[in-house]
Amino acid sequence: xxxxxxxxxxxxxxxxxxxxxxxxxxxxxxxxxxxxxxxxxxxxxxxxxxxxxxxxxxxxxxxxxxxxxxxxxxxxxxxxxxxxxxxxxxxxxxxxxxx
Numbered sequence: 311x312x313x314x315x316x317x318x319x320x321x322x323x324x325x326x327x328x329x330x331x332x333x334x335x336x337x338x339x340x341x342x343x344x345x346x347x348x349x350x351x352x353x354x355x356x357x358x359x360x361x362x363x364x365x366x367x368x369x370x371x372x373x374x375x376x377x378x379x380x381x382x383x384x385x386x387x388x389x390x391x392x393x394x395x396x397x398x399x400x401x402x403x404x405x406x407x408x409x
Contacts, residue, residue: 311326311327311332312324312325312326312327312328312332312336312359313325313326313336313339314336314339314340314343314354316343317355320347320349321353321354321355322340322343322352322353322354322355323354323355323357323358324336324354324355324356324358324359325358325359325360326358326359326360327359327360327361327362328359328361328362328363328365328366328369329361329362329363329365329366330363330365333365333366333368333369336369337369337372337373340354340369340373340376341372341373341376344373344376344377344380344382344384345376345380347382349382350381350382350383351382351383351384351385352377352382352383352384352385353384353385353387354373354384354385354386354387355386355387355388356386356387356388356389356390356393357388357389357390359389359390359393362392362393362396364396364400366393366396367396367397367400367402367406370386370406371402371405371406374405374406386406386407389406389407394407
């Protein structure tokens, strides 16, 4: 099970195992949160992602595009090493993780 939770500080945490079975629902939920956020930069923590497939990379990119269309930015932080490695292999690490 995976979900996107709002923290007490108004940031978000993506948690659980992300795959092709849940990525569409996660994308919809994230887009709602992005659109409704009063902040110009939406911070999303990734440390609680347990497992993921390339569907997770697609999800993160989709949220970046959605945010841009709504005049916002996304700051992904605390990404697990396995996610950074997967992003690097797929050539999207510089798009997702600007650090």
